[in-house]
Amino acid sequence: MRWLIPIFIYLLLEFYAYQAIKTLTRNQIVQIGYLVLSLAILGYAIYVFANYDRSVGPTKYSLRASAMLLLTIVPKLIIVLFMFGEDIIRVCVAGYTYLTNTFFDGTATEYLPDRRKFISKIAIGIAAIPFAGLLHGIFRGKYNFKVISHVLHFEDLPDAFDGFRITQISDIHSGSFDDVEKIEYAVDLINEQDTDMLLFTGDIVNTMAKEMDDWITTFKRIKTPTYGKYSVLGNHDYGEYVTWDSEEEKEANFQAIKDIHNKIDFNLLLNDSTFVEKEGERIAVIGVENWGHNFKKAGDLTKASQKVSKEDFKILLSHDPSHWEYEVKKHDDHFHLTLSGHTHGFQFGIEIPGFVRWSPVQYVYKQWAGMYDEMGRYLNVNRGFGFHAFPGRVGIWPEITVIELRKGSKPS
Template sequence: MRWLIPIFLYVLLEVYAFQVVKTMTKNLWLQIGYFVLSLLILGYVIYIFANYDRSVGPTKYTLRASGLLLLTIVPKLILVLFMFGEDIIRVCIAGYTYLTNTFFEGTATEYLPDRRKFISQIALGVAAIPFAGLLHGIFRGKYNFKVIRHVLHFDDLPAAFDGFRITQISDIHSGSFDDAAKIEYAVDLINEQESDLLLFTGDIVNTVAEEMDDWIDTFKRIKNPKYGKYSVLGNHDYGEYVTWNSQEEKEANFNAIKDIHNKIDFNLLLNDSAFVEKDGERIAVIGVENWGHNFKKAGDLTKASKKVAQEDFKVLLSHDPSHWEHEVKKHTDHYHLTLSGHTHGFQFGIEIPGFIRWSPVQYVYKQWAGMYDEMGRYLNVNRGFGFHAFPGRVGIWPEITVIELRKKTQLS
């Protein structure tokens, strides 16, 4: 029964889409070609997901299938909106014609007018926009790396750290990569920032440690800044989206994932902290395990901060931004800057600085991409380095964040 509604909606989608094709061309072979192509794509998607192996988890095949599904469904949804809207108008015209002919003229006519070709043309033109956007996102957008820069001012920043630069990356999702040259380019881009400190905020894989085997040497090329590289875990790093033969196998995978951080020269913080010292002053880098309002809650902020004094300047690494919203931002210990990721900005949206900023993920996460400031406490939600579930990015590009800390003065 749970499949009846999706099947009905998909059939409705195809019926309307096929009506557009029939309106646009009377060529029987083109109509048959469209029908066969739709069946082949649907069959491929059903085959891939029907044979999904939870002991393996997401693969490049499931990514490809989800991409094909969106490429076909999203444009057809646009067609349905136009065609359904036209049907409402046609029904109204039919009702008016029926009433006027029957009661005032006494004549019999065809009450339901034919579909208008120009409506189908407009619908196809509008549907081509998301189709082109999705195609671009799959083939180019997912590796369209952007460096996003922020300058933050603090009253209580230790003077020695005025001008201190932090690079943040997040959500590598190495199991999704399919272009080594693009990843090499991104690593070079990280190195070009020449920041003082490099921080990674979780999700190094999709599900299993082996996903990073081919990428260890690539990520090991990330230069070790003067003040080090620190990292935390994300929800995907716990192996909870795959079925294991035993608890021991799951724990072995988890240990292997933690070991990846050491292999690429990151200091993994597991509910722990470290101090960065410069010219006799210090700031604290605090890393919690994953804490999500709707995901795994392994993070322990109290434990992670036990070595940190209340007056210390604090940079907190916490993968899921809901942690900041529900626990961190009002904490009495005053966490100055929190760095998160997790949302990917949904890998789909519209961002035009100063004009519009929208993504479906904003209806789930209050803080979903970029820098947020409340009560003098900052949260940066990195849009992610890699991609997951959908093999592309549309309007929300992969991000390398560079944050410069500044000592606030009377003039700043």
């Protein structure tokens, strides 16, 4: 029964898309071929998701099925907008025809005008744009790594840390990777930044610790900067999105995920903090477990900060940016800079600096990508290193963030 509504919606989309194809060409081979392909994709998706194993979690098959569905559904939604709009006009024309009695006068041969060919052409032409975008996102966009740089000014930054540079990565999701060469390129790109400290803000896997087995050597190649590599957990690192045979099995997987960080030379902070010292001065690096407004709340900011004084300059690692919105930014202990991830920028959107910045995720998260500044406190939401659920990225590219700390007031 749970499949009936999605299937009905899909078939409705299919009806309108087929109307567009049928209007454009009378070639039955093309029409039948289109229907066979669409139904084959639907059948494959139903088969994959109906046999989804919750004890395993996402696989390359479920990722492929979601990609195929999006490739067909998104363009058809565009087509429906045009075709349904035209149907409204056609119904209005038919009503006008009836009300003016032109039908009975013999001046009209039918109530409903024929579907216009140019509308179908426009609909298919515009639908081709997101189709091409999705194709690019699947085959190239998901590994289109970008280095995004920020310079932040703080009047109370210790003098020794003026010019201190930090690299942030987030949301590795190693279980989704399918190209060793591209990931090795990204690791080289991280190393090229040659910063003072490297910070990772959670979701090293999709669910299972074993997803990282083939990638340990690759990620161990990330150089350890002078002032270390630190990390925290994300919501996917707790193994809560699959069914386990026992709590012991779940706990063993969780421990194995925590152990991964040590294997790739990261210092995992579990509601804990550490100090980075330079020339007799220090800054605090604080790491909380996952705290999400709509997700797991394992993070304990009080516990994580108990070794830190109010006067210390603080960098907080917290996977979910909603933590900053609901607890961090108004906290009595001034957290100067918070680093998050989690949203992936929805892996879909439009970003043209200075002109437009949009993604569907902005209707769920107030802070969803990039740098935010409120009440003299900064939050950076990294767009993510990897990908999840949909095996691609459209307009929102995988990110390596470089942040430079500067002493002094923010330039006007």
